[in-house]
Amino acid sequence: MDLFRIAFVRVGLSDLVDIAAVAFIFYKLLMLMRGTRAVQMLTGLFLLFLASFAAYWLQLDALRWLISNVAPVGVIAIVVVFQPELRRALAKLGQSPLIRGFLRGMESGTLDELVQGSLKLSQRKLGGLIVLERVVGLKGYVETGKIINAAVSADLISTIFTPPSPLHDGAIIIRGSTIVAARCTLPLTQNPRYRRVLGMRHQAAVGISEESDAVVVVVSEETGLISVAHQGRLQRKLNEKALRSTLVGLLQEEKEQKAA
Template identity: 50%
Template sequence: MLVQIAELFKGFRLMDLLDIALVAYVSYKALQLIRGTRAVQLIRGLVLFIVFTKVSEWLGLYTINWILKNAMTVGAIALLVVFQPELRRALEQLGRSRFFSGTVFGWGEKEILRLIDSVAEACEELSKNKIGALMVLEGQTGLNEYIETGVMIGGQVSPELLINIFVPNTPLHDGAVIIRNDKIMAASCYLPLTENPNLSKELGTRHRAGLGITEQSDAVAVIVSEETGVISVAREGKLSRYLDIKTLKSMLKEIYQVGEKKGNLWNWRKTNA
């Protein structure tokens, strides 16, 4: 028995083990990337297509087999188009290091805490009055293409300015506010909607846009529901809802890695949302 095991692993190198581990890790990350997106259904369809091709070959259905094989040749190019959002997201994640490393673009902790306090204070007032809002905090991925869809502001972040922007029936209340460092770059911005097919029907366009921008970048979206006043945070395509102001501040501090770090609050909220 031992001799057979030894024969099985004869010539097996340490680099082979590293090779297998790397392939397993990349495969795991790829599955994580497409989980909960339309890519899952597309992959199922692709697997069925390959199965039908093999079955037609075994059964001697030459005409159908010829059609399916030629369709697969063209399909390889079509897949690049169909999976473009997923491929783009994967390359963006590869190009990033960590989300934030203690500071944001050279910021100090004091500036980040001031930003968090301003956003939280605005959310508290907006939630109390059931005024819908969508604030996007830019990360390392630039959001210029979305900033250009809105109205340029260029003002320093303050609770008063944020509240005033989202007052109903004013020119800028629709769409998203995009914040870069301590500046409100633009208001009334259009964002991409999430492609997650499993999202709850009760979530409207504002939540779907907040999730959509976090699926395509490393931004953080803070959302206030117009119907219920519920405060939510979206990050990495995941939504954490029903936050009070204290929890909102704690979550943002953890994301930006400032202040006291009491456990992994974001992962807890994401799991229990």
Template identity: 40%
Template structure:
């Protein structure tokens, strides 16, 4: 009974000394830990963290039993291990920092605070992006049927100036004939990637970085590996058309999803690229209007 009273007394003293800054401190630490776990969960670093926890557990046991040699060895390991971690996992650390830098959480919070979902972008710009998506969907459907290989990168928050400099600036209004002609296998720019910026065909023949992820399916070719590599190094949405199978795929955040149809490709691109300020009924009406014209 006395222990229970002592516990509640200690708890009461804790709450008496608890201030608003302490709550903020705990909330910030919790937020950082939560997001750190999210960032490393799907990477090689997840296995590293498991290893660090295991080694730390062994070190605590060695410390508890006064195992001098083991304790000293593990202390040296921790001292030099941090530098080794930075060197070995530099790509993962870079990707994590880039994700933090391009996070849209503050942007979303600002939009909610001001009671608007328009985000600073004009409706005209969103309509241009929508028309670009239409052209990409039309061209991907045609290239899928003809088994013409294609690699199309939609620029988002991360600017792709370095990638654009490896190709040729086009800056053309997108249309299915233009896109299909660029990727025609005799065309001079067909081997590289096309960059879509703000709904325009901004550049073509661009060279993308290949993924270094060893767990990627060995059956994927260079075009698909370049798409994954581009999505690892930026927040870009990358569309791939396979010249072997005609299969349409999308690479995003280092992962690739396959077997898109015209409808699923349209829905995915609109959900990823259009602002929330553009109502779904608007672009659905746009597509249905086009369908009536084509029929």
């Protein structure tokens, strides 16, 4: 069914849907890559495209030959270079409410222990990195650490992150009401804005939140300040009330999505 015409081109409903889908995909890709190294790389690819166009238009045979031979390798290179962004995009696709399965919640008692444990670390200026697994599984990161499978408690959190404990370096990963592993290695953020100003622990907190839907509590070893990372963003300088309300808000969001 034709809806209208532009010059001699007939535009139907399927054409509008097609255009809207492509525009939506490009918009999501731009939002995903905003603030990452991918922006600079896309600029380079755009310049290469212009060079290719100029080579064909001006009939620069040598440059045309070079670009035509490099292009197939470039496709593979793009996949390799953009691997973190592609992995994050697929992870976000899996978080869509339309295809989301079950959600892992947290009991109020466990939340209290988590908050109190974070406050203990803050008061003693002990660095802490606490990852709350949600929908996207973190098995790969769990396997980089030491399996614990212990109930969440403030004392245990404090003990794990107190030097010279062999588990104090790295992150602990919590699944439901269980600390499944400690001393886990996390990816660092690729956001240049954070990489310039944050230490390794905070970069790791933002990094894992970029690649999954995890909520991360991070305590600064230098200042004792508590922050929460989620979806690649960092909320800093949280007191007990702010920390609790932030975590409750995120967990309440899970429950509402589950009910929907």
